[in-house]
Amino acid sequence: MQYKEMLSRLYSSLPKQTLSKERFEMPVVESFTQGPRTFIKNFESILKTIRRERDQALKVLTKELATAASIEEDKVVLKGKFEQAKIQKVVNYYIQKYVLCSECKKPDTKLLEQKGIKVLKCEACGATSSVKE
Numbered sequence: 595m596q597y598k599e600m601l602s603r604l605y606s607s608l609p610k611q612t613l614s615k616e617r618f619e620m621p622v623v624e625s626f627t628q629g630p631r632t633f634i635k636n637f638e639s640i641l642k643t644i645r646r647e648r649d650q651a652l653k654v655l656t657k658e659l660a661t662a663a664s665i666e667e668d669k670v671v672l673k674g675k676f677e678q679a680k681i682q683k684v685v686n687y688y689i690q691k692y693v694l695c696s697e698c699k700k701p702d703t704k705l706l707e708q709k710g711i712k713v714l715k716c717e718a719c720g721a722t723s724s725v726k727e
């Protein structure tokens with residue numbers, strides 16, 4: 595059997611819904627700068643999508659961007675000017691590392707701490723993997 599044929603058979607045997615659900619779409623960061631500060635408008639909704647704690651996510655974000663952050667209303671305020679693309683890159687990095695299962699790449703995971711080590715437990719496939727910080 596040709597490879598292409600195998601692929602098309604594989605895909606046609608899968609229900610279409612599963613196929614679209616399987617690809618996790620990175621949430622798009624909405625940000626703008628005002629004076630010397632950068633605001634992330636939709637941080638809360640991103641957190642909701644990826645089901646992560648604000649404090650832990652902010653810690654990683656500020657570390658990667660080497661800046662400080664505060665919360666104003668429901669927006670994250672970063673000290674300094676940052677382009678959307680740069681923040682997006684860090685958010686993507688965060689999601690790859692702390693959200694997506696390393697086995698099945700699904701976002702249905704829990705971030706746990708075991709003996710001081712962060713562990714990602716996947717609810718979809720049951721895999722656990724330690725997160726290297």
Ligand SMILES: [Zn+2]
Pocket residue numbers: 695696697698699700716717718719720721
């Ligand atoms: Zn998994």
